[in-house]
Amino acid sequence: MSGPSTYNPKSGFEKWIDTRLPLPRLLHDTVHTFPTPRNLNIWYTFGGILTFCLGVQIVTGIVLAMHYVANAGLAFDSVEAIMRDVNYGWLIRYIHSNGASMFFLAVYIHMFRGLYYGSYKAPRELIWIIGVLIYLLMMATAFFGYVLPWGQMSFWGATVITNLFSAIPVVGGHIATWLWGDFAVGDATLNRFFSLHYLLPFIIAGVVGLHIWALHVPGNNNPLGIDVKSPQDTVPFHPYYTVKDAFYLVLFVILFAVFVFYAPNFFGNPDNYQPANPLVTPPDIVPEWYLLPFYAMLRSIPSKLMGVIVMAGAIVTLVFIPWLDTSRVRSCRFRPLMKQFFWGLLVCCILLGYCGSQSVDAAAFGIIPLVWVARLATIYYFAFFYLIMPIVGLIETPRKLPASIAQSVLGDTAAASSSLPAE
Ligand code: HEM
Known part of the structure; x- marks a missing residue:
């Protein structure tokens, strides 16, 4: 689908560059003329939005790091200084902290x-x-x-999560000590976490490069889940999708700005405005909202080791999805049964998130212990991937697929006569 290059250097300088470092050719073929299915909807604008989020986190993070002090005695105060004394420090910090939530939402x-x-x-x-x-x-x-602001939730969150490694038989305790760089979460831990927090976004940027490279070999899938068959099925990426992506990016930025300017602590935890205190454990230790479903799985299982295995298994399972789904048809639009189970999965993940946010002995409507709700939702999560996906794929009769993308968008006659160039 990516096909042969259509780049045609005109000026002498363009030709000179093209024979030495063909970057303009790469951009022309992958961004400008890239043939993209003509039926991509709003949900296809989130790849671009994610790239934007990564950029925002890196830029604001670099500025924060100019003022942050990675020392257990100074970290909390340095963050307060950013909020109060650094010019627009409050804005940069709020963009960065809310940016993490927006990134995960996307x-x-x-x-x-x-x-x-x-x-x-x-x-x-x-x-x-x-x-x-x-x-x-x-x-x-x-x-x-x-962990970096070194508030109560930073400290106790780091303690809970790193302690999970100690559940591993025999070597677990050693791994935890090795991770801490000490015999408990402390200054050495803060320093290494800061170093890794600075490093990883650049690794992510590199891996995103691979992600997009891999995408450009077969090209985008689309809401119908059928392959591109003719040039009529596609439009050039620019201007069709540059404009569409930009429009939805603006809407996303407006939502982002609402949080930054009107509810900057909406996603935060008030306990993190208390400096870390190893002698006082907060009544409820809760991670950020985007990790809550996994946290709920972990807490719903009485054995610590089993909890860790289930939580890690929930993430590892995602790797096998391409082979667990046995259906001949890609899109749930044409899979009446699978569609229902898909919405069930979404509800379960939201339920798990809710359970993770409540204290461990809480009950829904005062009678249903949330730990049981979390257990049932965890069972559904695994059943969805290991039972429902393979079995439904085999027994379901999918609805009839359209003949082509162009036919589904333009109708029979228009599709036949359409000659929109895909370049
Ligand atoms: C920093 C995070 C990420 C960035 C910047 C990113 C970027 C992109 C971009 C630009 C696209 C093409 C446009 C689109 O389809 O929206 C894309 C497609 C895709 N991404 Fe991501 N992505 C990220 C994370 C993920 C994650 C976590 C997953 C799954 C676990 C994922 C799975 C996919 C898939 C399957 C496609 C192809 C979609 C299709 O053609 O239907 N991506 N990504």
Whole structure:
């Protein structure tokens, strides 16, 4: 689909560059003329939005790092100084902290979009698997970042999560000590977490490069989940999708700005405005909202080791999805049964998030212990991937697929006569 290059250097300088470092050719073929299915909807604008989020986190993070002090005795005060004394420090910090939440909001939409339209199916397995790797790196980066302000939740969150490694038999305790760089979470831990928090976004940027490279080999999937068959099925990426992506990016930035300017602590935890105190454990230790579903899984299982295995298993499972789905049809639009189970999965993930946010002995309506709700939702999560996906794929009768993308967008006659260039 990416096909032969259509770049035609005109001036002498363009020709000179093209024979030495053909970057303009690369941009022309991958951004400008790249043939893109003509039916991509709003959910396809989130890849671009995610790239924007990564850029915002890197730029604001670099400025924050100019003023932040990675020392257990000074970190909390240095963050307060950023908020009060650094010019526009409050704005940069709020963009960065809310930016993490917006980044995860976008990535969850992006992932559920991929699940719904079967974008992980051949030939796009590697795009998906590289995406799972990005997601893992994002979680690690966010966790390290949350520790840096060295508030109560930073300290106790780091203690809970690093202690999970001690559940591993025999070597677990040694691994935890090795991670801390000490015999408990302390200054050495803060220093290494800062170092990794600075490093990982650049690794993510590199892996995003691979993600987009892998995407440009088969080209985009689309809401119908059918392959591109003729030039009529596609339009050039520019200006059709540059304009569409830009429009939805503006809407996203407006939502982002609403949080930054009107509810900057909406996603935060008030306990993190208390300096870290190893002698006082907060009544409830809760991670940021985007990690809550996994946290709920962990807490719903009485054995610590089993909890860790289930939580890690929930993430590792994502890697196998391309082979767990046995359906011939990609998009849930044509899968009446799978569509219902898909919405069930979304509800379960939201329920798990809710359970993770409540204290461990809380009950819904005063009678249903949330720990049981979390257990049932965890069972559904695994059943969805290991039972429902393979079985429904085999027994379901999909609805009839349209003959082509152009036919579905333009109707029979218009599709036949359409001659929009795909270049
Ligand atoms: C920093 C994070 C990420 C960035 C910047 C990013 C970027 C992109 C971009 C630009 C596209 C093409 C436009 C689009 O389809 O929206 C794309 C497609 C895709 N991404 Fe991501 N992505 C990220 C994370 C992820 C994650 C976590 C997953 C899954 C676990 C994932 C899975 C996919 C898949 C399957 C496609 C192909 C979609 C299709 O053609 O239907 N991505 N990504």
